[in-house]
Amino acid sequence: MPATPTVASPSTWYEQGDFAPVERVTLVIANDLAEDRKDAPVVVRRDQLPMLADIQELTVTLVDPAGEPRPEPSRELLARQGPHERRGESNGRALDYQFDDLDRDGVWDELFFVADLKAGERKAFHLYRGFQQRGWNPHRTHAAVGSYMRHTVPFWESEHVGWKLWFPTDIDIYAKRRPVLMAHRLYMGNLDGYGVGAENADYGADIMSVDDSFGGGGIGVFEGEALARPRFTPSSDLANRFNAGQQSDTRYSFDVLVNGPLRSMVRIRSLNWNTGQGRYEAEQIYTAYAGQNYTTAEVRFPTWLPGPQGADFAVGVRRRPGQTFERREANWIVTAAPEALRNPDDVEGLQQQAPILYAGTALIVPTEDAAAYQFIAERGGNHVFRVPAREDRRYRYMLVAGWSEGEVLKTPEAFADYVAANARAFSSPLRLDRVQEEVKR
Structure with missing residues (x-):
């Protein structure tokens, strides 16, 4: 981890409506298997992100820079969903995430999200800092x-x-x-x-x-x-x-x-x-x-x-x-x-x-x-x-x-193939390969 954040060009920085952050933490997540992974769990412990140890959930926006940006929502959608609906994005797509407090001490222990990675891929995700309240996250569990x-x-x-x-x-x-x-x-x-x-x-x-x-x-x-x-x-x-x-x-x-x-x-x-x-x-x-x-x-x-x-x-x-x-x-x-x-x-x-x-x-x-x-x-x-x-x-x-x-x-055959793939993944979970702090130039 560098002692001071890296200064990065603003041309690739995520924006959403009037949200234009100037600080981010880049996570590089590694898939060590020679096979694609879909909706694969990503777990990052708090001790792996010391620069975010003292954060509130609404002050972080998780972004896949390779994801397709959302367009500006229609007036009808905004009227239905209200001011917490995401606005038009550029340079990536915001992802849902959780900061989970597992030991019940009021401090988050793990950042959790799911991601798609290609075989052997090292993929970057950005955690942008700055308070913003947009992003409904319907439950899938x-x-x-x-x-x-x-x-x-x-x-x-x-x-x-x-x-x-x-x-x-x-x-x-x-x-x-x-x-x-x-x-x-x-x-x-x-x-x-x-x-x-x-x-x-x-x-x-x-x-x-x-x-x-x-x-x-x-x-x-x-x-x-x-x-x-x-x-x-x-x-x-x-x-x-x-x-x-x-x-x-x-x-x-x-x-x-x-x-x-x-x-x-x-x-x-x-x-x-x-x-x-x-x-x-x-x-x-x-x-x-x-x-x-x-x-x-x-x-x-x-x-x-x-x-x-x-x-x-x-x-x-x-x-x-x-x-x-x-x-x-x-x-x-x-x-x-x-x-x-x-x-x-x-x-x-x-x-x-x-x-x-x-x-x-x-x-x-x-x-x-x-x-x-x-x-x-x-x-x-x-x-x-x-x-x-x-x-x-x-x-x-x-x-x-x-x-x-x-x-x-x-079919039983498709089920068994899924089990075999996840048996391999169980012993080789996605892992945090690198962390980098950055500020916009």
């Missing part, structure tokens, strides 16, 4: 905690796929026919996830039956060869697939960390987890991303007290009932099958089944974790990775979902 069928449930979603924890650590999946956010309708109206399309066909339907399986994604620990999970303990009411009391058995807390236009995050804490061999507390942070069919998870164990046999991390997904398509590599697994979607709790058979050509689920773990795959036939049949425990007691994974009714990934 959503996260919330709601009371759903008489118990607390966290929800997080992108336009294509949504996830919820009906069971406290094993995921339900709902998929959309068109890009839309609808979790707020699901929990506020307490709509049946399997029948939600009856209200609006674009909302889609629940595409995962969890029961006592790992569902669309769940965690546990391997204690020796035995697999332990938070909701199945010596004290649990196993017949009902839920834990017993909140003091005598594992208990859970949920909160929303971020509810943003481009990424949304929920946090799940599993407390007082006693396997009969060891005692644990786990924290999961799930993130939904704009334009994507995946969610990522960061897991840490504030309490890690395994018995004498030791322990490793576990993460799994349910094998699709009637699985007809499977693709597996060292660090990922795809399972898919045609389904007749139905609510497994509808024992009277009152709800109409909805046949679909395929529903698919996938699990990805980082290659560097040297995780070992194994199939576990018990509890619905599950594809599971055993991840060697680390000293920092952390691990991470990615969950992916798709179905034939969606706008994207309409």
Whole structure:
């Protein structure tokens, strides 16, 4: 980082209406993969931008200098959208972004945006300084905690796929026919996830039956060869697939960390987890991303007290009932099958089944974790990775979902190709290559 800002020619500087900034910070973002990336997450930490450590969000405008400038809006659009509508641009296109405060101390921790980069590209973006209030940013992701069928449930979603924890650590999946956010309708109206399309066909339907399986994604620990999970303990009411009391058995807390236009995050804490061999507390942070069919998870164990046999991390997904398509590599697994979607709790058979050509689920773990795959036939049949425990007691994974009714990934083969590409991206995220402060000459 130069001690003084570079003086730059004004001919390439962004302007919007009467907004003509004179200071900017240039970020060069690197794609190290030999393949194009679309709507790829970009994360820049606050310690990487010390010159912006003390800023307010409205004093920064993020611009792609290669983007197509917006024209001056019509009078009709301005009358409808008001004074916060963007005005005519030159020398680039303003992008939506988030400054996320993840530790809740009132100071931003990460700048987040999404970008398209070509294979091997190093691409510049500008952060222009100066207060301006223009730029509506409709949400493409959503996260919330709601009371759903008489118990607390966290929800997080992108336009294509949504996830919820009906069971406290094993995921339900709902998929959309068109890009839309609808979790707020699901929990506020307490709509049946399997029948939600009856209200609006674009909302889609629940595409995962969890029961006592790992569902669309769940965690546990391997204690020796035995697999332990938070909701199945010596004290649990196993017949009902839920834990017993909140003091005598594992208990859970949920909160929303971020509810943003481009990424949304929920946090799940599993407390007082006693396997009969060891005692644990786990924290999961799930993130939904704009334009994507995946969610990522960061897991840490504030309490890690395994018995004498030791322990490793576990993460799994349910094998699709009637699985007809499977693709597996060292660090990922795809399972898919045609389904007749139905609510497994509808024992009277009152709800109409909805046949679909395929529903698919996938699990990805980082290659560097040297995780070992194994199939576990018990509890619905599950594809599971055993991840060697680390000293920092952390691990991470990615969950992916798709179905034939969606706008994207309409076949199992297309879904598996998407999973393979994102498995490579998971181990090679876009990175900050260079930062440069500049002032207009």
